[in-house]
Amino acid sequence: MASSTDLTDRFDKSGPTHMMPNGDTSAMKIDWESEEHHRCIAACIVKGTYVLESDRTMCRQGLQAKALAPAWWESFHFRLKDVLTDDSFKHRGDKFIFGAIYEYAAPAGAAPRHPSAPQYVVAFRGTMMRHPKAIQDVYLDGKIVLNRLKGSNRSQRAHAGVHALLAGIAKRKESSVVWLAGHSLGASLALDVGRTTMEHQGLGLPTFLFNPPHVASTQAINLLQPSEVAKNDLYAASNLLKAGLGVILSPHRKRMEKLFQQLSPWAPKLYVHEKDFICQGFIDYFQQRERMEERFRGAAKSAMTLSYRDMFHHFVGHDKERPHLLPSATLWKNSRIDDASWLTKRSNAHGLQQWWKSDAQLTLSPRHYTYPVA
Numbered sequence: 001m002a003s004s005t006d007l008t009d010r011f012d013k014s015g016p017t018h019m020m021p022n023g024d025t026s027a028m029k030i031d032w033e034s035e036e037h038h039r040c041i042a043a044c045i046v047k048g049t050y051v052l053e054s055d056r057t058m059c060r061q062g063l064q065a066k067a068l069a070p071a072w073w074e075s076f077h078f079r080l081k082d083v084l085t086d087d088s089f090k091h092r093g094d095k096f097i098f099g100a101i102y103e104y105a106a107p108a109g110a111a112p113r114h115p116s117a118p119q120y121v122v123a124f125r126g127t128m129m130r131h132p133k134a135i136q137d138v139y140l141d142g143k144i145v146l147n148r149l150k151g152s153n154r155s156q157r158a159h160a161g162v163h164a165l166l167a168g169i170a171k172r173k174e175s176s177v178v179w180l181a182g183h184s185l186g187a188s189l190a191l192d193v194g195r196t197t198m199e200h201q202g203l204g205l206p207t208f209l210f211n212p213p214h215v216a217s218t219q220a221i222n223l224l225q226p227s228e229v230a231k232n233d234l235y236a237a238s239n240l241l242k243a244g245l246g247v248i249l250s251p252h253r254k255r256m257e258k259l260f261q262q263l264s265p266w267a268p269k270l271y272v273h274e275k276d277f278i279c280q281g282f283i284d285y286f287q288q289r290e291r292m293e294e295r296f297r298g299a300a301k302s303a304m305t306l307s308y309r310d311m312f313h314h315f316v317g318h319d320k321e322r323p324h325l326l327p328s329a330t331l332w333k334n335s336r337i338d339d340a341s342w343l344t345k346r347s348n349a350h351g352l353q354q355w356w357k358s359d360a361q362l363t364l365s366p367r368h369y370t371y372p373v374a
Contacts, residue, residue, distance in 0.1 A: 011071035018358040032114035042208040043355035048072025078102040119176035126184030187212035204266035214281030243299035256305040267328040273349040327371030336363040
């Protein structure tokens with residue numbers, strides 16, 4: 001009998017049922033013009049990256065075709081091009097798979113790749129709490145809290161993998177679309193890679209961020225459950241203070257405004273659940289900066305680029321940028337809550353599986369944010 005873990009890893013049991021073949025056809029129902037299908041496919045490929053590591057750990061790879069991971073990308077006509085591994089914890093020969101690069105490979109006799117379909121997808125998985133070496137992921141979760149993920153071995157390998165892929169495309173003079181995708185910890189990696197690629201190469205790669213962690217005072221404020229009026233006033237006062245400090249720390253403010261101008265053409269897609277404690281700060285960040293613009297238009301543009309931690313680091317001579325400070329983005333908020341226990345609701349709110357469900361199974365509300373404020 002298959003374990004519950006095996007069932008969640010099986011594409012035929014846990015994948016996107018609304019895209020599955022029916023009696024009329026054996027092919028997946030894929031509409032590359034559909035925003036919904038883009039989301040579902042990106043989420044499934046990220047899931048495949050989780051299962052890829054599970055296959056390795058549980059010895060499901062090999063000639064007996066027991067591996068469960070391939071169905072998560074082959075169903076959408078992708079093949080595994082390369083894996084991204086992390087051996088920071090130096091168990092020689094034991095390389096932790098944290099990401100993978102997938103290449104579109106149309107089946108024989110099929111039509112050429114649709115213009116809206118990516119040629120490559122670079123996917124990063126998140127924390128695997130049931131993994132025998134989960135400490136490796138938890139350690140990096142701590143780096144996210146401290147805003148030190150960028151200097152980690154895993155971050156460097158993620159950047160190197162994407163850089164090599166883009167360099168190869170340029171050398172071959174291909175016209176290829178590359179997607180970045182990640183969940184939770186993996187979303188932080190994808191966000192970091194996407195920001196760097198836009199900043200240094202001017203390439204705005206389509207980026208799918210599922211439940212990206214947001215570390216700020218937002219979580220503590222939300223735990224206090226203030227009224228909406230009190231919450232708005234608190235954020236307004238905080239943003240006015242940031243704008244004032246930005247006048248004093250003029251070099252830092254100007255550097256951040258320049259960075260925002262560089263990043264503004266790139267608009268990653270953020271998929272968040274309003275009850276997910278880990279990523280709900282992104283909802284507040286974008287909503288409050290919009291309200292700030294309505295109430296204090298003159299200070300809004302400066303305040304949205306600044307954070308207290310960044311200003312402190314600048315003051316002591318170590319410039320950094322908070323990864324949640326994004327000039328442009330499309331925020332997809334899911335407010336669907338299934339009838340379950342409190343713990344299950346919280347777990348589901350941060351789960352990847354919600355994002356390959358159909359629009360009809362979710363309660364989605366998209367909002368596009370741009371810089372400068374319109």
